Amino acid sequence: MAEPGKHEKYEALIYACHALAPVRTVVAHPCDDSSLTGAIEAAEAKIIKPILVGPEARIRALAASLHLELSGIELVDQPYSHASAEKAVQLVRAGEADALMKGSLHTDELMAEVVRKDAGIRTERRISHVFIMDVPTYPKPLFITDAAVNIFPTLEDKIDIVQNAIELAHALRIELPKVAILSAIETISSKIPSTIDAAALCKMADRGQITGGVLDGPLALDNAISRDAAAIKHIKSPVAGDADILLVPDLEAGNMLAKELTFLANAVAAGIVLGARVPIILTSRADSVQTRMASCAVAALYAHARRMAAARIGKLVE
Template sequence: MIRENKLYDEMKVGDTASITRVCTANDLYIFAHASGNLNPLHLPEQNGTTYSDAVAPSMWVGALVSAVLGNILPGAGTLYKAQSFTFTSSVHIGDELHVGVTVREKLPDRCIRLDTTITHRNGDLVAEGVAEVLAPARKICWDDSSVPECPIQRHRHFDRLLKACEGLPPLVTAVVVPEDKSSLGGAMLAAEHGLIRPILVGAAAIISEVAKEIGVDLTGVEIIDVRGDDAAAAAAAAVALVRAGKVDALMKGHLHTDALLHHVVKHDGGLRTSRRLSHAFVMDVPGLDHVLIVSDAAINITPDLAAKVDITQNAIDMALALGIDKPKVGVLSAIETVNPQIPSTLDAAALAKMADRGQIRGAVVDGPLAMDNAIDVTAAQTKGISSLVAGHADILIVPNLEAGNMLAKELVFVAQAEAAGLALGATVPIILTSRADGEKARLASCAIAALYKAWKDGGQARVHIDEAAQ
């Protein structure tokens, strides 16, 4: 927006200007960083506060006056000399505020005195005072859209999933080869938070030594000793625990994923179901108002159409377990039209039609969609795409493992997302953590496994869609 300031001689007593502003959670986080005021009363989701009861700092409220003075009246070039305030009521997230200034007096030497008021939408007074400013010395026109954006790196969706696990019994989990600091520490962290009850499967002597190194007490923790450096034997022992009904989930430790899954997918003695095994990343992307599920980026290298049907259904089941009532599935390709020379567009169109015919259940599926128009409404509108999914995808089905792996890692390392997830399609959920995962991502993977198991057992999600939309 192009703006033009007002000089001292252009203003008269009684001139007014105003703005309307809605208080958001991001406003409070930005103010906390800028001011250094970390009072938990002012921070959403901190120390027991929620979106509804976090109180906006009075100085944030007062600072809104400077938006009117600096942008409109007098505008660019204005300098504050003094400001008084009396605050009469509090402001919370979601409140709409009206901020107004009125020229009260013109003083010598370009000085202007203005009455300042801030009210709620219904007219109730929030604050009032008097500002004294130095009016601009020269005429300025400027474009206020040139200010850089200020992204907020929050992972509130994972916080919501962790909270939803409260009251669930710990998920009995076989941790396979927890013989390094990362895998043992992650498992015991999840146990400390009540998400899992670990059964450690590996070389007992090595596990005990690692526990000493990281200061973890293994008293009361069951350890199944698999002698020697034999990850395959540990994986087989963990799968046997599942088949015996002793554990409800598997967690990958210090071994290659394929070494674990080799025993999971065995026709004789494995954990196969009628579905193909696939992995689904659950991404908590800053700025996105919902979790984003990406599949398959870890197991199936070049899946054919039949495999993609199972990959899609597994991802839908995960979304349902996380409280997304009717997930929107975007099947990705390089373009959003069917082109026989790009096989992934044919698969995407087939998956969409299969969902229409009930061969894929529980979701709205559309494709092919390019990445931009799958998640960005403006991009979809620009290309004239009319779809319930375009711009609103909860799930992204990628063409192959390479594309999915690149997408997931770009979201983590460029967009600052947190990534958790599970391997699905076996008789129990499989937690595949990485050494690069942070603490919250490890906990979130365990939380997702617990919520998925609860959904499978009870048929209802513990997370509700109204919470997911907050």
């Protein structure tokens, strides 16, 4: 587990929200200690302005037992978790919120409503997950994608996964994020499909099919995050040894990497889902208070960045 005070990168993310208005956030079914506490604490820190969707009597009783103050917080009564997920997505579709936060319901239950063709909040972009990791041994936040949604992404899927992560990095004020496309080796081999995907993605970036970042790959993990390892293998690259974003070959690799960093390198991992109309905050019961706050902060910064971009586009159209 992480030691208190060891994760200044998360503290910086939370601090960056202080100058922004709280983001309207629908919280779907916050019916356990951790999900309700996380939402209220993020509200008290003025990161989000929550709308709690779920069984009202149960939420109020839970809040009383935890000594949490609900005055001034909107509650939308729904009888059970599936109804809560459906209503939460409806509120987003109606423009009532700029972010969606998972409560104590199962992730699949919430995401099923998100991706519904008739009433969901999908866009033309592939939905993907990004871990924003605070690793004490790495000098900056490290993004890992996708370790939670896309199991075996195709090359076309990876285009959107990379673009989602790049746009998140922009929202977190990283002007030109460096994207390392990971594989087991740093050379291209037809025997390892992820190296072929890496080469294709890099060429796509050269041709403008992926924008806003610097891509390189295939890179092994050591070459992506260690300048010394890259130098030993004579890799000359603006990305090698200094990556902001790690694009993993598949969910299994990403999940293992994130958990290895958490349990062996004392890292903590905030998480967010992108590609829908609004950012989606997926939290776990095992998340620390700081991790939950960081996830909310990331969603808030992303939502504000999207709103500003939309406003700029609107002015150009006028």
